Amino acid sequence: xxxxxxxxxxxxxxxxxxxxxxxxxxxxxxxxxxxxxxxxxxxxxxxxxxxxxxxxxxxxxxxxxxxxxxxxxxxxxxxxxxxxxxxxxxxxxxxxxxxxxxxxxxxxxxxxxxxxxxxxxxxxxxxxxxxxxxxxxxxxxxxxxxxxxxxxxxxxxxxxxxxxxxxxxxxxxxxxxxxxxxxxxxxxxxxxxxxxxxxxxxxxxxxxxxxxxxxxxxxxxxxxxxxxxxxxxxxxxxxxxxxxxxxxxxxxxxxxxxxxxxxxxxxxxxxxxxxxxxxxxxxxxxxxxxxxxxxxxxxxxxxxxxxxxxxxxxxxxxxxxxxxxxxxxxxxxxxxxxxxxxxxxxxxxxxxxxxxxxxxxxxxxxxxxxxxxxxxxxxxxxxxxxxxxxxxxxxxxxxxxxxxxxxxxxxxxxxxxxxxxxxxxxxxxxxxxxxxxxxxxxxxxxxxxxxxxxxxxxxxxxxxxxxxxxx
Amino acid sequence: xxxxxxxxxxxxxxxxxxxxxxxxxxxxxxxxxxxxxxxxxxxxxxxxxxxxxxxxxxxxxxxxxxxxxxxxxxxxxxxxxxx
Numbered sequence: 001x002x003x004x005x006x007x008x009x010x011x012x013x014x015x016x017x018x019x020x021x022x023x024x025x026x027x028x029x030x031x032x033x034x035x036x037x038x039x040x041x042x043x044x045x046x047x048x049x050x051x052x053x054x055x056x057x058x059x060x061x062x063x064x065x066x067x068x069x070x071x072x073x074x075x076x077x078x079x080x081x082x083x084x085x086x087x088x089x090x091x092x093x094x095x096x097x098x099x100x101x102x103x104x105x106x107x108x109x110x111x112x113x114x115x116x117x118x119x120x121x122x123x124x125x126x127x128x129x130x131x132x133x134x135x136x137x138x139x140x141x142x143x144x145x146x147x148x149x150x151x152x153x154x155x156x157x158x159x160x161x162x163x164x165x166x167x168x169x170x171x172x173x174x175x176x177x178x179x180x181x182x183x184x185x186x187x188x189x190x191x192x193x194x195x196x197x198x199x200x201x202x203x204x205x206x207x208x209x210x211x212x213x214x215x216x217x218x219x220x221x222x223x224x225x226x227x228x229x230x231x232x233x234x235x236x237x238x239x240x241x242x243x244x245x246x247x248x249x250x251x252x253x254x255x256x257x258x259x260x261x262x263x264x265x266x267x268x269x270x271x272x273x274x275x276x277x278x279x280x281x282x283x284x285x286x287x288x289x290x291x292x293x294x295x296x297x298x299x300x301x302x303x304x305x306x307x308x309x310x311x312x313x314x315x316x317x318x319x320x321x322x323x324x325x326x327x328x329x330x331x332x333x334x335x336x337x338x339x340x341x342x343x344x345x346x347x348x349x350x351x352x353x354x355x356x357x358x359x360x361x362x363x364x365x366x367x368x369x370x371x372x373x374x375x376x377x378x379x380x381x382x383x384x385x386x387x388x389x390x391x392x393x394x395x396x397x398x399x400x401x402x403x404x405x406x407x408x409x410x411x412x413x414x415x416x417x418x419x420x421x422x423x424x425x426x427x428x429x430x431x432x433x434x435x436x437x438x439x440x441x442x443x444x445x446x447x448x449x450x451x452x453x454x455x456x457x458x459x460x461x462x463x464x465x466x467x468x469x470x471x
Numbered sequence: 472x473x474x475x476x477x478x479x480x481x482x483x484x485x486x487x488x489x490x491x492x493x494x495x496x497x498x499x500x501x502x503x504x505x506x507x508x509x510x511x512x513x514x515x516x517x518x519x520x521x522x523x524x525x526x527x528x529x530x531x532x533x534x535x536x537x538x539x540x541x542x543x544x545x546x547x548x549x550x551x552x553x554x
Contacts, residue, residue: 352530410511
């Protein structure tokens with residue numbers, strides 16, 4: 001998001017936060033507008049309209065699959081449907097209005113947009129009325145969401161799909177250079193997966209369309225998280241926190257700090273931060289470390305700044321989004337680092353992957369040795385967290401790096417816990433050991449960023465060798 | 472009742488998880504956010520609670536927001552036993 005886009009969304013958040021009635025519908029309208037408006041504008045001009053429509057369609061189908069028939073209060077839902085349809089059609093009609101300063105996508109003609117919405121309505125009605133097939137469709141939905149995720153996150157696959165789509169539409173050759181991006185999909189997909197899994201385990205409360213959509217595509221958090229939990233979010237959606245003077249100050253501070261972190265600190269650090277060009281050109285070990293540390297702080301300030309902005313914006317509408325960061329670089333070990341870095345994503349993976357897997361293996365008839373279980377669960381969880389960022393070797397190795405780090409840390413503390421000598425338990429030595437832990441953890445995390453940020457593992461390895469003076 | 476629950480929890484955590492039998496754990500000492508109980512041991516703790524108190528703690532609830540100290544965990548267990 002640009003500063004201008006954020007400023008406009010903040011103004012809209014302030015306005016909608018002040019309306020006493022119909023706040024949910026107002027938020028829904030802004031979120032729907034935002035997913036069209038924020039979708040990157042190039043190079044798939046002809047497709048840009050359909051990706052946000054796709055987001056809305058998937059969200060609607062998931063709602064239909066997770067809401068029991070008796071709690072679909074149509075009296076309440078019609079107004080939400082009206083908002084979704086009218087915002088979508090208004091965006092489409094921009095071909096007539098041509099407010100090109102705001103929205104420049106080439107939209108399809110009205111008949112096509114109407115036909116698509118009509119088709120979507122038919123499928124939704126089919127799903128709603130076919131009660132017996134619900135369990136099956138829930139599994140299909142889980143698989144489909146993951147499949148799309150894998151396709152758009154795998155460079156090779158998205159390239160093929162992009163090329164196919166470009167040829168199909170007979171678009172500019174320029175369109176072929178950059179692969180398609182589907183803004184917000186990674187976050188929305190994981191919110192939807194959470195609702196389906198909770199529905200399957202019987203924990204999901206019945207939700208209206210406005211509640212479900214506001215949760216899934218909430219405009220402060222749809223591009224970069226945090227990934228909230230639906231029951232928590234909806235509670236505050238229905239009883240928004242009051243905005244006293246202190247809260248205005250808090251929200252404002254949060255927004256200001258976030259903007260400063262992202263647009264000043266992170267953007268300045270970007271000049272000296274790790275890049276493929278710098279790695280291949282630099283000769284001095286010292287500079288390599290400067291680039292590495294600069295990147296470590298750039299990604300932190302950029303991402304946590306984004307989160308601050310989202311949290312501040314949410315607060316203006318009476319919603320307290322969950323924290324995503326808690327001073328991660330000041331933690332004395334990797335476990336605590338991962339308790340305070342992209343918290344909402346790691347919690348998602350714990351809830352829907354790590355915990356069920358550990359529980360299943362732990363309760364098996366012939367349980368495996370503890371260290372084997374920890375090895376399997378820890379490493380696979382972190383490789384998956386790596387792949388969530390993109391299906392590439394670099395992200396997989398980054399995940400492996402952290403999985404191995406956590407495994408080693410776990411085994412080490414298991415070994416040392418009963419053997420901690422008395423000298424290490426005094427306050428002074430605890431402090432020294434703590435500081436040593438922070439130093440080691442930060443550097444381990446920083447080295448891991450090589451695989452995360454650089455184009456491929458070969459360059460990352462070259463950087464690693466330069467850092468340790470082997471080249 | 473909560474005291475009994477807390478004693479059992481404290482004993483389990485100090486002997487089985489921390490491997491430091493007899494170690495005292497404060498009733499409001501942070502268990503999860505402090506890293507005292509790692510994610511693997513947390514699942515073990517949930518299995519222990521389910522076994523011992525016949526109370527289900529869902530996989531999605533194993534985090535510092537649901538409970539982060541002995542007080543909160545004991546309260547959670549008691550509230551579910553009453554149901």
